[in-house]
Amino acid sequence: MNLRDPISRLPRELLVPIFNYLDSLELIKLSAVSKAWYDICYDGALWQKIDAAEYYKHFTPCQLTKLITRSGQFIKELNLRGCVYLENNETLAIAKSLTNLLFISLEGCRRFDHNALTLLVRNNKLLTHADFSGLNTLTNASCFTIGSSCSNLVSLDVSWCMGCDAEGLIDVLTKCKYLRDFRIAGCRNVDEEKFMIALHQASRRLRKLSLHSCSSLTDDCIRILIHGSTDPIPTDVLTNVPLVMPFKLQYLNISHCVLLTSRTPFELAGLLPELAELELAGIPTLFDSDMSALILTTPNLTYLDCEDCVQLADGTLCSIAQSACHKVFRHGHFSFCDNITDNGVTALLDSCPSLQNLELDNTRITDATVYRAIDVTRDRVYRIACDIQKLIWANEYDVPNVYDFSGIILRLATYDCRNVTWRSALAVMRRNEERMLVTRVRDVCKLDELLPSLWADAKSVEEIVHRLGVTLLPLGYIQLKSAFEHQKYVDGHLQFLMMDCFDTAVGLEREFGNFYVGNPEFSYSTYAQTAIRPNLLVGNIEALLHHVAPNQYTDASGGARHSPRVSVRFRRRSIMNQVRNASTTLDGITEDANQIALDRRRRSPLSGCTMM
Numbered sequence: 001m002n003l004r005d006p007i008s009r010l011p012r013e014l015l016v017p018i019f020n021y022l023d024s025l026e027l028i029k030l031s032a033v034s035k036a037w038y039d040i041c042y043d044g045a046l047w048q049k050i051d052a053a054e055y056y057k058h059f060t061p062c063q064l065t066k067l068i069t070r071s072g073q074f075i076k077e078l079n080l081r082g083c084v085y086l087e088n089n090e091t092l093a094i095a096k097s098l099t100n101l102l103f104i105s106l107e108g109c110r111r112f113d114h115n116a117l118t119l120l121v122r123n124n125k126l127l128t129h130a131d132f133s134g135l136n137t138l139t140n141a142s143c144f145t146i147g148s149s150c151s152n153l154v155s156l157d158v159s160w161c162m163g164c165d166a167e168g169l170i171d172v173l174t175k176c177k178y179l180r181d182f183r184i185a186g187c188r189n190v191d192e193e194k195f196m197i198a199l200h201q202a203s204r205r206l207r208k209l210s211l212h213s214c215s216s217l218t219d220d221c222i223r224i225l226i227h228g229s230t231d232p233i234p235t236d237v238l239t240n241v242p243l244v245m246p247f248k249l250q251y252l253n254i255s256h257c258v259l260l261t262s263r264t265p266f267e268l269a270g271l272l273p274e275l276a277e278l279e280l281a282g283i284p285t286l287f288d289s290d291m292s293a294l295i296l297t298t299p300n301l302t303y304l305d306c307e308d309c310v311q312l313a314d315g316t317l318c319s320i321a322q323s324a325c326h327k328v329f330r331h332g333h334f335s336f337c338d339n340i341t342d343n344g345v346t347a348l349l350d351s352c353p354s355l356q357n358l359e360l361d362n363t364r365i366t367d368a369t370v371y372r373a374i375d376v377t378r379d380r381v382y383r384i385a386c387d388i389q390k391l392i393w394a395n396e397y398d399v400p401n402v403y404d405f406s407g408i409i410l411r412l413a414t415y416d417c418r419n420v421t422w423r424s425a426l427a428v429m430r431r432n433e434e435r436m437l438v439t440r441v442r443d444v445c446k447l448d449e450l451l452p453s454l455w456a457d458a459k460s461v462e463e464i465v466h467r468l469g470v471t472l473l474p475l476g477y478i479q480l481k482s483a484f485e486h487q488k489y490v491d492g493h494l495q496f497l498m499m500d501c502f503d504t505a506v507g508l509e510r511e512f513g514n515f516y517v518g519n520p521e522f523s524y525s526t527y528a529q530t531a532i533r534p535n536l537l538v539g540n541i542e543a544l545l546h547h548v549a550p551n552q553y554t555d556a557s558g559g560a561r562h563s564p565r566v567s568v569r570f571r572r573r574s575i576m577n578q579v580r581n582a583s584t585t586l587d588g589i590t591e592d593a594n595q596i597a598l599d600r601r602r603r604s605p606l607s608g609c610t611m612m
Contacts, residue, residue, distance in 0.1 A: 008036050015040050025055050028067075042067075044074035053081040065090040072097025081107040081131075091116035099123050105131040107157075112137055121145050128152055133159040133183070143168030147175035154178055159185035159210065166195035173202045180205065185212035185253070196224040208251040212279070217257040222264045226271060246271050255305065256282035262290040269293040276300050281307040281333070288315030299324035305333040307359070312337045314344025321351035331357045335413070338364060345369045349376045359413040361481070370414060370424035373478065374431045377410050381475045385436050392440060400438065400473060406498070409476035415483055422516045425486040428478050429493045429509040433502070435472045 007015065019027065019040055024047075031041035050071075052064060059067075064083065068075065075098060080086070086094075086109060095116040098104075101124040106112055114137040121127070121142070127150045132138050138161040146153065153176045158164060166189040173179070179202065184190060190211065203209070203225060211217055220230050226244060234243045249272055254260060260283050269290075275298045280286060286309045295301065296319060304320070306312055317340065320329055329352045334340055340363040349355065349372050360369070391397035412428075414420045477497065480490050489512045496505035 012040070012043075016043055016045050019043075020046055024050065025058075028055070042070055044071035047071035048074050049077040050075055051077075051079040052083055053079050056080075056083045061085050061087065061090045065093050068094050069097040073099055076100055077103040079103075079105045080109055081105050083109055084111065086111055088113045088116070092119070095120040095123070101127055103127075103129040106135055107131050107133045110134065110136055114139065114142070117142055118145050122149050125149055126152060129155040131155075131157040132161060133157045133185075135161055136163055139163040140165065140168030140171075144171045147171040151176060152178055155181035155208075157181075157183040157210075158187065159183050159212070161187065165189040166192045170195055170198045173198045178205075181208040182206055183208070183210035183212075183253075185210050185214070187214065189216070190214045191216040191218060191221050193224060193230075196221050197228060200225050200228045203247055203249070204245075206247075206249060209249055210251075210253040211257060212253045213256045214254075215256070215258060217254070218259045219261055219263045219267075222254075222260070223267060226267060244271060246273050248274055250274055250300075251277040253277075253279040254283075255279045258282065258284070261285045262287045265294040266290040270297045272298055274300055277303040279303075279305040280309065281305045282309075284308070284310050287311050288313055288319070291316045292319035295319045295325070296323045300328060301325040302328050302354075303331040304329075306337060307333045308336045310336065310338060313339035314341055314347075317344035317348045321347040326351045328354055330354050333357075333359045334363065335359050336362045338362065340364060342366055342368045342372075346372050349373055353380065355410065357411045360417065361413045362416045364419060365414065365417055366419040367421055367424045367427075370412065370420065370480070371427060373410060373412055374427060377478060378431070378434070378475060380409065381405065381436070385438060385473070389438055392438065400471060405473045405476055407476055408479045411479045411481070413481040415481050415487070420482070422483075422486055425480060425482045425490050426509070426513055426516070428480045428482075429490060429505075429512065431475070432477045432494060432497055433506060433509065434475050436475060438471045438473060 010018075019030075022030070027041045027046060031038045047067070047070075050068065052059075056064060064086075068078070072094075078098065078101060088111070091109075091111070091113045092115065096119065098120060101120075104120070104124070104127060106117075112135060117132075117135070117137055118141075122145060130146070130150070130153060135158075138158060140163075143158070143164050146156070148171075153172075156172060156176070156179065158169070165187065169184060169187065169190075173182075182202075189195070191214075223230055226247075252272070252275060254264070262285055265280070265286065272294075278294075278298070278301060280291075286306070288311075291306070291312065292315060295304075295316070301320075301323075302325070306316065312334070317332075317334070320326060320332070329348075332348065332355070340360065342365055345358070345360060345365055346369065348358075349369075358373075388397060388400055414424065474497075477494060479494065481487065482490055489508065493505050493508050493512075496502075496508065
């Protein structure tokens with residue numbers, strides 16, 4: 001026993017559950033502490049789930065192979081997505097050690113040996129989820145092995161496996177009786193009649209089906225999938241409803257099947273009542289009338305991808321707004337639909353309260369669409385704030401958390417829209433700066449009476465807000481994907497807001513407006529001066545509590561002092577350069593941006609609207 005190591009005094013039965021709280025990368029680092037820790041960190045009970053996609057770049061093939069083979073009998077979930085460096089020897093060693101797998105992902109492992117794949121499938125008869133997409137070594141013989149060995153398979157992805165075709169896929173469909181998720185994007189010869197008949201027989205139990213980029217797929221193939229033959233689908237004489245038992249598909253992807261026409265969505269109408277996600281991108285012959293017939297019969301539709309369907313117009317969007325799915329619809333992709341205008345998008349925004357993502361790049365929309373999106377998202381949060389305010393006044397709700405309202409509530413893509421200008425980017429930046437004021441003071445008039453005396457006695461905005469018993473909450477943010485020359489500023493502004501650097505974000509927005517307008521004082525002073533009322537949206541709290549324009553401040557002695565705009569603009573030069581050079585994504589913020597924001601807050605006389 002090592003007396004210097006208190007961990008070694010605990011029994012192994014306690015150490016293993018303690019180490020189980022650590023993730024894979026932490027376990028690997030701790031294994032270098034001592035031999036005792038090495039033995040515990042590589043205990044098989046800690047490696048029932050291995051996701052090598054998170055850290056495979058830091059490992060050599062030998063190290064990864066040793067990790068898997070050491071705990072092979074305990075592993076139930078293995079993700080080797082992107083491990084392209086595995087050679088034949090490593091793959092064979094991995095396949096021999098795995099015997100109890102339930103989930104396996106070999107996506108992108110192009111060098112995974114064919115013999116190793118066959119051995120892996122044969123040794124894991126309890127396999128339920130398998131992802132072999134992009135695996136060139138998977139052949140029709142491999143599909144036969146999958147069908148005969150893994151009869152309990154629930155999900156199978158063989159997309160872009162060029163070594164297999166319809167003949168091998170038929171074996172899987174006929175032998176895997178529990179298959180629910182079947183993805184065969186890019187596979188060959190799927191237009192054969194015998195394959196479509198087998199798919200029709202299995203379609204009653206399928207929940208997800210992906211035929212993405214099956215370029216040989218035609219309308220007759222879809223008819224066989226629906227009806228089992230190429231004969232016309234019988235319909236009811238009175239109601240015109242197809243006399244076919246509805247399918248239980250929840251996800252259907254037939255994107256980039258270029259031979260499909262508008263007959264396909266028309267014949268699918270009424271047969272997919274449980275459909276939630278539909279992808280029809282890259283089909284140039286779809287029309288509004290046929291899409292409307294399908295949309296009106298899918299009350300659970302939450303996701304629709306019609307990118308590059310050049311014939312679609314506002315009718316499809318209006319159909320979504322008028323159908324039963326408008327309450328649950330969340331994601332719409334209508335990029336490169338050149339006939340879509342403000343009328344259809346406005347109807348969609350007004351009718352879909354759960355809308356989270358809307359891609360409208362390369363369409364005919366204008367700034368009016370962005371303005372309407374701003375109003376809609378503002379009303380959403382305002383209704384929630386009103387309910388919370390009533391509960392606070394009734395002493396049934398504590399002070400709300402600022403982070404509950406600081407997420408992104410709408411993603412909007414409007415780049416390459418020739419009618420969308422810089423004004424929409426500026427409007428989104430100002431919308432993201434808005435804060436709502438929630439107070440425990442029931443008497444609103446009392447706030448107006450207290451403000452003048454409070455401002456004379458208080459030393460900071462934080463003190464005023466604390467003495468008034470109010471809480472400043474953001475309204476959630478709109479993430480805008482705008483024109484290329486505006487994107488750096490919009491992303492930088494949102495990054496600073498998410499870092500709680502409100503004053504820095506306001507300065508960046510003012511300079512953006514100054515660059516395009518020439519005089520930001522005129523428009524911003526009107527925007528910032530809003531009367532204080534509970535639940536109202538406000539802009540610059542400092543100017544708001546002053547009841548004056550942002551460039552009219554008073555010093556500690558009560559005398560007027562000049563606006564710090566010149567010095568602020570001088571300090572913002574480094575921030576603007578950082579925004580220009582920063583990445584346009586919001587995945588990470590560089591250390592320079594954090595340091596600049598920190599220095600700015602230290603120099604600032606007031607910290608802005610970060611009161612929580």
